[in-house]
Amino acid sequence: xxxxxxxxxxxxxxxxxxxxxxxxxxxxxxxxxxxxxxxxxxxxxxxxxxxxxxxxxxxxxxxxxxxxxxxxxxxxxxxxxxxxxxxxxxxxxxxxxxxxxxxxxxxxxxxxxxxxxxxxxxxxxxxxxxxxxxxxxxxxxxxxxxxxxxxxxxxxxxxxxxxxxxxxxxxxxxxxxxxxxxxxxxxxxxxxxxxxxxxxxxxxxxxxxxxxxxxxxxxxxxxxxxxxxxxxxxxxxxxxxxxxxxxxxxxxxxxxxxxxxxxxxxxxxxxxxxxxxxxxxxxxxxxxxxxxxxxxxxxxxxxxxxxxxxxxxxxxxxxxxxx
Amino acid sequence: xxxxxxxxxxxxxxxxxxxxxxxxxxxxxxxxxxxxxxxxxxxxxxxxxxxxxxxxxxxxxxxxxxxxxxxxxxxxxxxxxxxxxxxxxxxxxxxxxxxxxxxxxxxxxxxxxxxxxxxxxxxxxxxxxxxxxxxxxxxxxxxxxxxxxxxxxxxxxxxxxxxxxxxxxxxxxxxxxxxxxxxxxxxxxxxxxxxxxxxxxxxxxxxxxxxxxxxxxxxxxxxxxxxxxxxxxxxxxxxxxxxxxxxxxxxxxxxxxxxxxxxxxxxxxxxxxxxxxxxxxxxxxxxxxxxxxxxxxxxxxxxxxxxxxxxxxxxxxxxxxxxxxxxxxxxxxxxxxxxxxxxxxxxxxxxxxxxxxxxxxxxxxxxxxxxxxxxxxxxxxxxxxxxxxxxxxxxxxxxxxxxxxxxxxxxxxxxxxxxxxxxxxxxxxxxxxxxxxxxxxxxxxxxxxxxxxxxxxxxxxxxxxxxxxxxxxxxxxxxxx
Numbered sequence: 001x002x003x004x005x006x007x008x009x010x011x012x013x014x015x016x017x018x019x020x021x022x023x024x025x026x027x028x029x030x031x032x033x034x035x036x037x038x039x040x041x042x043x044x045x046x047x048x049x050x051x052x053x054x055x056x057x058x059x060x061x062x063x064x065x066x067x068x069x070x071x072x073x074x075x076x077x078x079x080x081x082x083x084x085x086x087x088x089x090x091x092x093x094x095x096x097x098x099x100x101x102x103x104x105x106x107x108x109x110x111x112x113x114x115x116x117x118x119x120x121x122x123x124x125x126x127x128x129x130x131x132x133x134x135x136x137x138x139x140x141x142x143x144x145x146x147x148x149x150x151x152x153x154x155x156x157x158x159x160x161x162x163x164x165x166x167x168x169x170x171x172x173x174x175x176x177x178x179x180x181x182x183x184x185x186x187x188x189x190x191x192x193x194x195x196x197x198x199x200x201x202x203x204x205x206x207x208x209x210x211x212x213x214x215x216x217x218x219x220x221x222x223x224x225x226x227x228x229x230x231x232x233x234x235x236x237x238x239x240x241x242x243x244x245x246x247x248x249x250x251x252x253x254x255x256x257x258x259x260x261x262x263x264x265x266x267x268x269x270x271x272x273x274x275x276x277x278x279x280x281x282x283x284x285x286x287x288x289x290x291x292x293x294x295x296x297x298x299x300x301x302x303x304x305x306x307x308x309x310x311x312x313x314x315x316x317x318x319x320x321x322x323x
Numbered sequence: 324x325x326x327x328x329x330x331x332x333x334x335x336x337x338x339x340x341x342x343x344x345x346x347x348x349x350x351x352x353x354x355x356x357x358x359x360x361x362x363x364x365x366x367x368x369x370x371x372x373x374x375x376x377x378x379x380x381x382x383x384x385x386x387x388x389x390x391x392x393x394x395x396x397x398x399x400x401x402x403x404x405x406x407x408x409x410x411x412x413x414x415x416x417x418x419x420x421x422x423x424x425x426x427x428x429x430x431x432x433x434x435x436x437x438x439x440x441x442x443x444x445x446x447x448x449x450x451x452x453x454x455x456x457x458x459x460x461x462x463x464x465x466x467x468x469x470x471x472x473x474x475x476x477x478x479x480x481x482x483x484x485x486x487x488x489x490x491x492x493x494x495x496x497x498x499x500x501x502x503x504x505x506x507x508x509x510x511x512x513x514x515x516x517x518x519x520x521x522x523x524x525x526x527x528x529x530x531x532x533x534x535x536x537x538x539x540x541x542x543x544x545x546x547x548x549x550x551x552x553x554x555x556x557x558x559x560x561x562x563x564x565x566x567x568x569x570x571x572x573x574x575x576x577x578x579x580x581x582x583x584x585x586x587x588x589x590x591x592x593x594x595x596x597x598x599x600x601x602x603x604x605x606x607x608x609x610x611x612x613x614x615x616x617x618x619x620x621x622x623x624x625x626x627x628x629x630x631x632x633x634x635x636x637x638x639x640x641x642x643x644x645x646x647x648x649x650x651x652x653x654x655x656x657x658x659x660x661x662x663x664x665x666x667x668x669x670x671x672x673x674x675x676x677x678x679x680x681x682x683x684x685x686x687x688x689x690x691x692x693x694x695x696x697x698x699x700x701x702x703x704x705x706x707x708x709x710x711x712x713x714x715x716x717x718x719x720x721x722x723x724x725x726x727x728x729x730x731x732x733x734x735x736x737x738x739x740x741x742x743x744x745x746x747x748x749x750x751x752x753x754x755x756x757x758x759x760x761x762x763x764x765x766x767x768x769x770x771x772x773x774x775x776x777x778x779x780x781x782x783x784x785x786x787x788x789x790x791x792x793x794x795x796x797x798x799x800x801x802x803x804x
Contacts, residue, residue: 114663117667118664118665133657137784139784140786144650154646157646160641191787218697257342
């Protein structure tokens with residue numbers, strides 16, 4: 001699953017992107033929160049979106065998951081294989097929000113309302129400040145996540161109201177799935193307790209389990225390790241790896257905890273002031289002077305100096321590669 | 324939270340010598356008494372009387388002294404007991420005794436209450452010594468059950484979906500006018516008279532119109548739902564309130580259609596599935612070989628509203644366990660999280676409005692057939708407020724709580740009319756029924772202080788793996804409108 005740039009020649013996120021963010025702009029009045037951002041998320045990758053506070057990471061998330069409508073830009077989500085340029089041009093021009101095929105489908109997320117992004121395009125998300133249904137039990141939280149499947153199974157409540165057999169089977173299947181995820185996040189013993197009663201770390205895990213119950217192909221996690229102790233962070237790493245390995249779900253996460261980012265991600269995108277300043281493997285990003293400058297902070301002159309240096313270096317490299 | 328409170332309690336909570344406590348309490352009570360004296364002296368101390376045709380002043384030092392005395396003694400007692408600095412603050416965690424009692428008695432209560440509701444007309448007839456004598460009690464029973472049903476209907480919107488609806492009476496009105504207009508319509512009557520007999524429509528109108536009233540009210544619920552989808556909280560409450568008033572004003576002013584303020588009279592009465600409750604040989608009594616008694620119809624109406632209320636309860640309990648019901652509750656808990664899980668919150672809100680409105684429509688249809696007369700005066704804001712108060716007092720989302728609250732509020736209001744015995748204490752001039760609303764208001768405030776989340780504040784989970792544990796009201800959100 002991990003990218004093998006040496007073999008393919010291209011990194012996985014270029015060769016087989018599940019999500020392509022293209023020229024994304026998000027303006028709030030005069031404030032430009034996201035400024036011409038383009039990056040790709042590889043299928044089966046764990047991609048980290050990092051950056052200093054206020055860099056616009058959560059805004060990007062809200063655009064991807066449909067909670068904000070981007071001012072400009074295209075967000076292409078591909079089920080199956082990535083669309084060719086012609087397919088993409090066609091679906092963009094005909095003004096449809098999606099082109100659903102048998103083996104592969106294309107969804108233009110910027111055209112979809114939030115509930116369709118999760119329900120149809122299968123992009124699930126968690127929130128920076130945990131949003132559980134606190135007054136419902138842990139199990140009920142996981143059942144609500146399977147709403148759309150169950151709604152059809154209950155014949156839009158008619159079959160369920162009269163207790164017809166098809167509904168009961170669907171309910172049992174949904175409970176089994178919930179039990180599976182409870183096992184995964186180690187919450188089986190707390191299944192019948194209200195979600196609001198769980199400790200913080202368990203609430204974070206439950207939110208991930210709830211998102212996974214909606215069977216996403218892309219899971220967006222907004223600071224999943226925030227407020228976790230080191231042991232819980234380790235457990236989170238294992239959980240995310242299991243999700244990727246066993247369910248093939250691609251993961252996009254915002255994170256400040258570098259132990260999580262460097263440990264598990266295949267691809268890191270760095271934002272600062274709404275623009276991308278670095279994009280690559282964790283090692284490449286870690287050593288990028290622009291990232292270091294953004295995180296540690298340097299004077300204006302130093303930034304320009306560093307940038308000039310980098311540009312010169314890049315120019316030297318590309319000429320070297322071409323000759 | 325409780326621990327934190329105990330730690331941050333003010334230093335006065337420390338035990339202090341009892342003499343200084345007594346002195347402090349006494350001083351405080353004296354000050355309170357003086358304030359009371361200042362306030363009451365003009366209010367109670369003087370009385371305007373007519374002396375020889377002119378207005379004069381009379382003085383009532385006795386009454387004034389009694390009132391100030393009550394304030395002084397009451398303040399002193401409170402200072403020494405409830406507000407005493409020596410009293411340890413009650414640190415309470417987990418369910419209260421009442422909640423625990425509720426969870427243990429609760430399951431047994433439901434069949435008991437149901438059996439009582441079914442047997443009520445017979446118990447009433449037996450207790451009052453005859454069918455005719457029990458009329459008052461059975462009428463009261465019908466009234467209470469109507470409000471139980473309305474409470475359960477509104478509970479879907481307010482208690483489950485967390486959408487504050489102050490205009491619920493609109494759907495009650497739509498149901499009532501649906502039946503009133505259709506049942507008294509001459510063209511429909513003539514249409515059926517042509518091939519099903521002269522009396523067909525009069526005898527069957529209720530049973531045909533009952534489902535239609537629900538459908539129309541449900542459609543009105545959706546119509547209300549669309550414009551208010553984006554509104555939350557106070558704004559939603561105001562718009563629903565306005566909607567309730569609009570329906571009433573339309574009913575008053577559209578005279579050609581609704582009969583205006585005069586209302587619609589001589590609406591066909593309920594029949595025993597087509598058999599009228601008349602003294603004739605085709606009537607109910609003759610059919611079953613009973614002696615004719617007008618009470619047969621009243622008792623039958625009681626069972627009709629009981630059945631309607633039970634259908635409402637049954638449907639709500641079932642719907643809660645279905646995805647749509649869970650989505651209602653999830654919407655109350657967190658709308659944004661709902662949308663992140665692929666739930667179309669527009670549909671969820673509309674389905675809650677429509678389902679709640681439908682049961683309001685059924686109840687309205689029943690109201691029209693029971694009264695035989697509808698007018699806009701029956702659908703004022705008071706009714707909406709009363710139903711909402713029942714839902715809030717009962718505990719939002721709780722079936723049994725709402726039923727008990729309806730019985731207490733409607734039954735209690737009626738009982739307060741019968742306070743004649745107070746005359747013996749306060750003398751013949753005293754009219755106890757005037758104090759009805761005052762006592763009622765005090766009772767409501769008391770309940771809200773004592774049980775701020777309603778009589779039943781716990782939430783029953785809709786599904787469980789190993790053990791059904793009630794969810795404490797502290798976790799359950801009230802919704803944002």
